[in-house]
Amino acid sequence: MPESLKILVVGGDPGVPQTGAEIRRAENLESARKVYREDTPDAIVTTPDLARQLLPELTRDPDAPPVIVVGSSSFPDAFACVSSTADLPAWLAAASRYRRLQTEQKRVREHLVQQEKMAALGALVAGIAHDMHTPIGTITSNSDILGRSLGRLRELIAGECCPESFRSHPELVRVVKIVDEITKVNQLASDRITSIVRSLRNFARLDEAEVRETNLHECLESTLTLVHHELKNRIALRKEFGDIPPVRCHPNQINQVFMNILVNASHAIQGTGAITVRTFRDGEWAKVQISDTGSGIPKENLTRIFETGFTTKGAGVGTGLGLAICARIIQDHSGRIDVESEVGRGTTFTISLPIEWKTSQPESDDRQS
Amino acid sequence: MTDNPERQPVILVVDDEEMVLVSIKSFLMLETEYDVVTCNGPAAGLEAVRDRTVDLVISDYLMPEMDGISFLMQVKMLQPHSIRILLTGYADKENAIKAINEVGLYQYIEKPWQNADLLLVIKNGLEKRFLIEKLQQKIREVQMAQESLQEIQDQIVKAFM
Numbered sequence: 001m002p003e004s005l006k007i008l009v010v011g012g013d014p015g016v017p018q019t020g021a022e023i024r025r026a027e028n029l030e031s032a033r034k035v036y037r038e039d040t041p042d043a044i045v046t047t048p049d050l051a052r053q054l055l056p057e058l059t060r061d062p063d064a065p066p067v068i069v070v071g072s073s074s075f076p077d078a079f080a081c082v083s084s085t086a087d088l089p090a091w092l093a094a095a096s097r098y099r100r101l102q103t104e105q106k107r108v109r110e111h112l113v114q115q116e117k118m119a120a121l122g123a124l125v126a127g128i129a130h131d132m133h134t135p136i137g138t139i140t141s142n143s144d145i146l147g148r149s150l151g152r153l154r155e156l157i158a159g160e161c162c163p164e165s166f167r168s169h170p171e172l173v174r175v176v177k178i179v180d181e182i183t184k185v186n187q188l189a190s191d192r193i194t195s196i197v198r199s200l201r202n203f204a205r206l207d208e209a210e211v212r213e214t215n216l217h218e219c220l221e222s223t224l225t226l227v228h229h230e231l232k233n234r235i236a237l238r239k240e241f242g243d244i245p246p247v248r249c250h251p252n253q254i255n256q257v258f259m260n261i262l263v264n265a266s267h268a269i270q271g272t273g274a275i276t277v278r279t280f281r282d283g284e285w286a287k288v289q290i291s292d293t294g295s296g297i298p299k300e301n302l303t304r305i306f307e308t309g310f311t312t313k314g315a316g317v318g319t320g321l322g323l324a325i326c327a328r329i330i331q332d333h334s335g336r337i338d339v340e341s342e343v344g345r346g347t348t349f350t351i352s353l354p355i356e357w358k359t360s361q362p363e364s365d366d367r368q369s
Numbered sequence: 370m371t372d373n374p375e376r377q378p379v380i381l382v383v384d385d386e387e388m389v390l391v392s393i394k395s396f397l398m399l400e401t402e403y404d405v406v407t408c409n410g411p412a413a414g415l416e417a418v419r420d421r422t423v424d425l426v427i428s429d430y431l432m433p434e435m436d437g438i439s440f441l442m443q444v445k446m447l448q449p450h451s452i453r454i455l456l457t458g459y460a461d462k463e464n465a466i467k468a469i470n471e472v473g474l475y476q477y478i479e480k481p482w483q484n485a486d487l488l489l490v491i492k493n494g495l496e497k498r499f500l501i502e503k504l505q506q507k508i509r510e511v512q513m514a515q516e517s518l519q520e521i522q523d524q525i526v527k528a529f530m
Contacts, residue, residue, distance in 0.1 A: 134389060142392050149399060
């Protein structure tokens, strides 16, 4: 929220009152555009002449700040047209409130877009996971059959009806050894695909979009399978699962939170390190603690990490939405998300969810507030 | 586990995916002495059930002509004593559980399936099937014995009248 209003005055000073606002001036359109690009103002005050050129440019942008035209009343696109500077303070105060709502609306819109994207992605993932059942089932079954068949072949080769010259033929021994090895590898590979697909489908959980009693350990297990490729041999994973009862929640949303924090944790660790996932019960709360031995978060950033748009990752890497959405999801569950961090030592996120969550808010209310 | 020595069990596998049929048939041919019949759709499956006695039927759930539950329901009408198993994807699990009661399913197996589990379910299913068969045989024997006993009793009664 802008503490002090940033006002851009374009073309001569109509007499903007000194109200603690930060005032910048631009003599002409060219310099106005420059100031606008560098740091978007919260309100623009201008003359009728310049408003004629400025307004058409601005109305294209839904996030453009309110424009107040001084000395004319013929601009329907302007936020306000005032005839004398005496009216300016009231209109600037209104513009400030408008700007605040506009920022909030933008945040909500981004949040919705991201949620829609996640929902579409979830549907896609669930569809793919479902379509993969048959081929994966077949491959898994077939590698098992191959293994069993090879066992039979070996018995036959070892049996009486097999001539010694064939049994000890180097080529036969070699081929049997190769088939044996690759069949074992195939079995491992298909087991892994099976477990990944199972995790994907648990993660997406489209069939369970509603609130239900959820085993958080199952959520964590399936999410951990999916982030496995991020951890590999680089990061040791410690699971310290305690005794927590099933929790009423949206499992697909909670999975998304775990995923986000785990991926962040693995990104925070340069080289080798460890991630610890702890769960425990604290009174009426189920707590999930995810700690990493990564680079930590500097104090000045610690209060900002849950803000929309805050990211320390390069452009195109982070969207600055991940943790903001996590915070929102946990908030919607009447829970808390806390963070402790020390630069150079690591970071711990603690997610607290009420075990008996009362879904009081209707679905449509979620989008406001 | 008691393998039935008296006759070769007949297994019918129905799935619209040829790859599943080949895999299951190959597995059963390798591990068992069963007579395995495969059909790539419920219509062909019903024809097979009309033609001959089938001890155990494994059916996929999602198939173009009709779903596996309707198919197994028809199998039940044609051969009430057959053991019926549904092979189903995760998303259809709830339907499968409902069907266990409604259609009298013996079991459902989730795709992707494990051969060892499949074999265990089939063996147990067949055991149940043959136990029922034996039981029916015994019931028939007891009934026949009872009838002849009744006859003898009638004769004795007549002789004394």
